[in-house]
Amino acid sequence: MGEKLNGRKQFRLRIEKLVYGGKGLGRFNGRIVFVPQVAPGDLVVVEEVSRKSGFSEARLVKVLESSEHRVEPLCPYFGKCGGCDWQHIDYKEQVEAKRLIVEENLQKIGKIRSPRIDEVVPSPSPWNYRNRAQIKVRDGKVGFFGKSSHQLVEVERCPLLKKDLEGIFPRLKELLRELPTEPYEFHLYSSSKGEVLLKIVYQGRFKRIDLSLEQVKEILKLNLVGYGIYKVANGGYPERIKFFGRDFTYEKVGKFKFRVSADSFFQVNIFQVENLITRVSKAATEAQFMLAGDLYCGVGTFTIPVGRYVHRAFGVESNFWAVSDALYNKDINGLRNIQFFCREAEEGLKIVEDYSPDLVVVDPPRSGLSGKVVKALARLPRLRKIVYVSCNPSTLARDLALFHKFGVNLERAKVLDMFPQTYHVETVAYLRKVR
Ligand SMILES: C[S@@+](CC[C@H](N)C(=O)[O-])C[C@H]1O[C@@H](n2cnc3c(N)ncnc32)[C@H](O)[C@@H]1O
Structure with missing residues (x-):
């Protein structure tokens, strides 16, 4: 829906939904238009700022009819500061938008017709969560x-x-x-x-x-x-x-303790980290796994909890500081069945192949996994399950499409909101190797 106003590049637009990146999507004469700082259901006047093949970018001029999900932003800098995208949208709707974004990415990029998202976990607090x-x-x-x-x-x-x-x-x-x-x-x-x-x-x-x-x-x-x-x-x-x-x-998370060096990564949402660890480690209890491999393991955030349920576990991580924390962390948590290796994931594939795990956890940066890593994991002869923790639904969906080609399929996924007030979203995807 939309109409041109005053012969200018301004038009009226009904916002259908939010997309990954935080903008709202509407259609003008069948053309897709992306607009920042809008809410699903808003009727807005926008001005086109750029035209690309198949879509336009526009800026918000005026809200004519306000979405029922609009709220007053808490922060006086919202709209100017680039840190937040969605303070003007109620928290329940932010979480629902993230669920839809994950679902749509899995459908469109991952080519999974009806992905099963069996749980959505909002942040226990949408404020004061970042460490x-x-x-x-x-x-x-x-x-x-x-x-x-x-x-x-x-x-x-x-x-x-x-x-x-x-x-x-x-x-x-x-x-x-x-x-x-x-x-x-x-x-x-x-x-x-x-x-x-x-x-x-x-x-x-x-x-x-x-x-x-x-x-x-x-x-x-x-x-x-x-x-x-x-x-x-x-x-x-x-x-x-x-x-x-x-x-x-x-860091103390439930019954686990982690040393975290100044130059190591640790999950940012203080209220959600335990929920995330539980969702990952529970997968290790769903069958009897002999050996778990954790790629991009950081300080052992998942390796150590998963290590409690499996015969042996190992982690691969490229950051030297994180690996030295992880080695220390397995000791302070009383686990003797875990090893850690300081390697780039691709370099570490040789270790992964030699160990031949039946359970694999991956938690890569936003760029996701390389084709080489996907292929090597999918071909592991004993592989039964992969838990893929992702902070980017687009690269997750791309990697799932490739896993599918090698006979590793998505069973179900969970959406966790680690980053309230922003469009960022964490997904935990559980994949199974088809024999
Ligand atoms: C999203 S963090 C996850 C860390 C850990 N799983 C956690 O939850 O705390 C990604 C980790 O991958 C590591 N990393 C980045 N690129 C890598 C690569 N090419 N090979 C191995 N590790 C890498 C980073 O140092 C970081 O610790």
């Missing part, structure tokens, strides 16, 4: 970039951040005044133990910092246990130059 933040710094100001831009939006609070980090921004500005060179970013991580690690990240040249851990702690008024100086080259991972104090903290 990590990468805060941008420019010209004495701190905040986040705007949507698809490198313009800094200065903020004083962020309601997505864990309570101890939520209002940290003015204190970071104070710290900034004490630093001899302006950094590029501050990275903060606050563990479930309430211990905070800080990274001061530079790009290019910078002068030596003489602040002690105690001085930085005093300025930030956080339970800071360590801070590090890092340097980042364009697009790369920050490289550690120096660390003061402790460079790791601990």
Whole structure:
């Protein structure tokens, strides 16, 4: 539905649904139009900003009829700050939109006619859930970039951040005044133990910092246990130059304890991590598995819980710090049947093939699995089940289509909301090898 207004590139549009990336979708004269900051059911006036083959991008001009799912955004920076997409939509509808997005990706890209999504798990709290933040710094100001831009939006609070980090921004500005060179970013991580690690990240040249851990702690008024100086080259991972104090903290998740180093990955949603671990490890109890392999295993977040139910387990991970945490974590959790290997997943395939697991867990970055990894896993002679944890439904669906070609099929999937107020979504997909 839609009509051209005043002969300009403005038209009326009814928003049908939300799509991966966060925009709303409507149709004008049969042409698909994507618009940010709208809600399903909205009747809006939009202006076309670009035309591509088969679809247009538009900006919201005016809401004529408001969707029943619209709510007042909590945060004054919403719309300017690029961190959130959906604060203007009630939380129940955000979760439903994510379910639909996963379902549609599995249908369209994965070519699975009726994918079975047997559970949708909302975040127990849609606010104050994030344990990590990468805060941008420019010209004495701190905040986040705007949507698809490198313009800094200065903020004083962020309601997505864990309570101890939520209002940290003015204190970071104070710290900034004490630093001899302006950094590029501050990275903060606050563990479930309430211990905070800080990274001061530079790009290019910078002068030596003489602040002690105690001085930085005093300025930030956080339970800071360590801070590090890092340097980042364009697009790369920050490289550690120096660390003061402790460079790791601990996470307690249910009955498991994890050491997490400043440079290791850990799940960001403090309220959902246990739900995620349970959904993954329960798969190991559904049959008697001899050997479980966990690729992209991080600090052993799934390897260790899964390891309790299987005869033996092993993890493969490319980050050296994460592997050293994982080795430590198997000991503090009292498990002797687990091994970890520091390898890129593709390099680690030789190990996977030699071990020949019957259960495999994968949790790759957004880019998903390479064709080589999919093929090698699908051809494992003893393979019975794969649990694929994904933070990108498009690459998940692409990989599932390839798994299908090699006789490994989707049984069911679960959608977990690890990232409220954003379009990001976590899926746990359970695949079975057809014999
Ligand atoms: C989404 S995280 C998952 C980690 C862990 N499963 C968890 O839940 O905490 C992805 C992990 O894959 C690792 N990684 C990224 N690229 C990799 C690669 N090519 N080979 C092996 N590991 C990789 C990252 O260091 C990170 O720890």
